Amino acid sequence: MRLEAKKYLDDIGRASRQALEFAAGKDFATYAADPLLRSGIERQLEIVGEAMAQLARLDPQLAARIADYRRIISFRNILIHGYAEIDERIVWDVVTDKLPAFARQAEALLREEERS
DSSP states (O other), rough: OOOOHHHHHHHHHHHHHHHHHHHHOOOOOHHHHHHHHHHHHHHHHHHHHHHHHHHHHOOOHHHHTTTTTTHHHHHHHHHHGGGGGHHHHHHHIIIIHHHHHHHHHHHHHHHHHHHO
8 A cells, every 4th residue: 555545544543533532422402503513524524525436546455445435535625615505414413423434444454454
């Protein structure tokens, strides 16, 4: 695995963990009512999506080992370009339902590389 690919996987893991930490112990109502919390989580998701996009360009086969990687990239594009129409419920659901598994997949790939 190229050094750049490792960096993108590390960025994905770090930003995912940060978003999950921001959301820990919170519910949707708290998230929806707190613009600072929403901004922090959205920013970390943007980083996740951008790192995933860069990884997909650099090593498409590696990126394809992460489930729904194309949807993650698309979601980043919505956050960046469709910011005026972001559905807060969808963002919250991504963080609480999808992000933990995605982060585990990216971190597992990174650990796999470190063992080889």
